[in-house]
Amino acid sequence: EIVMTQSPATLSVSPGERATLSCRASESVSSNLAWYQRKPGQAPRLLIFATSTRATGIPPRFSGSGSGTEFTLTISSLQSEDFGVYYCQQYHTWLTFGGGTKVEIK
Amino acid sequence: EVQLVESGGDLVQPGRSLRLSCAASGFTFDAYAMHWVRQAPGKGLEWVSGISWNGGKIGYADSVKGRFTISRDNAKNSLYLQMNSLRAEDTAFYYCAKDGVRFLEWLTDWGQGTLVTVSS
Numbered sequence A: 001e002i003v004m005t006q007s008p009a010t011l012s013v014s015p016g017e018r019a020t021l022s023c024r025a026s027e028s029v030s031s032n033l034a035w036y037q038r039k040p041g042q043a044p045r046l047l048i049f050a051t052s053t054r055a056t057g058i059p060p061r062f063s064g065s066g067s068g069t070e071f072t073l074t075i076s077s078l079q080s081e082d083f084g085v086y087y088c089q090q091y092h093t094w095l096t097f098g099g100g101t102k103v104e105i106k
Numbered sequence B: 001e002v003q004l005v006e007s008g009g010d011l012v013q014p015g016r017s018l019r020l021s022c023a024a025s026g027f028t029f030d031a032y033a034m035h036w037v038r039q040a041p042g043k044g045l046e047w048v049s050g051i052s053w054n055g056g057k058i059g060y061a062d063s064v065k066g067r068f069t070i071s072r073d074n075a076k077n078s079l080y081l082q083m084n085s086l087r088a089e090d091t092a093f094y095y096c097a098k099d100g101v102r103f104l105e106w107l108t109d110w111g112q113g114t115l116v117t118v119s120s
Helices: none
Strands: A004-007 A010-013 A019-025 A033-038 A045-049 A062-067 A070-075 A084-090 A101-105 B003-007 B018-025 B034-039 B045-051 B058-060 B068-073 B078-083 B092-099 B107-110 B114-118
Touching (some): A004 A084, A010 A019, A019 A033, A019 A084, A033 A062, A045 A062, B003 B092, B018 B034, B018 B092, B018 B114, B034 B078, B034 B107, B045 B068, B058 B068
Parallel strands (some): A010 A101
Antiparallel strands (some): A004 A019, A019 A070, A033 A084, A084 A101, B003 B018, B018 B078, B034 B045, B034 B092, B045 B058, B068 B078, B092 B107, B092 B114
């Protein structure tokens, strides 16, 4: 089973600043990686699939990059509504999620 | 609008069985893979199982393999999860999720979840 490790566990960012979230796979997942945002009381929201393709309705401040075992989600200018927990998920071999990064508004 | 409504969650004793259902609407059900994902209290998301559009490809997390069985009825727009030999560590909210494509890849829509509690 491919293990996904996210860092940091918690990220405190001021509005307008850049947020960088990392995701590492225990073995290569090629570009088969997605990112989700989850807010309390809400279902997870797909942000990115295929490493860098934004899902429908996702603003361009969200971008994804990487390949193989190292991936990054960047929020270029954090907005107040961007707080929540972010998960990466590989689909190269079945599916596995990372443990999540909590983004707090500083 | 995509709607996914889970049902069947309950309080059950360890070793017992439970069957979850997911009623889907608002999209062409038989064109997409479907999944079950769970979240235990205070924990992150865990993929449980997925099934391709026609049931030809099925996968399970190692933690449930041999105990859980996923199935779908495309005529009824429904997804199921048969859970046997339940353990305390299976306690979680279980979510039905729609894939973005026919096979097991990314998840575009989620239900609100149904709670399974395994306790004596």
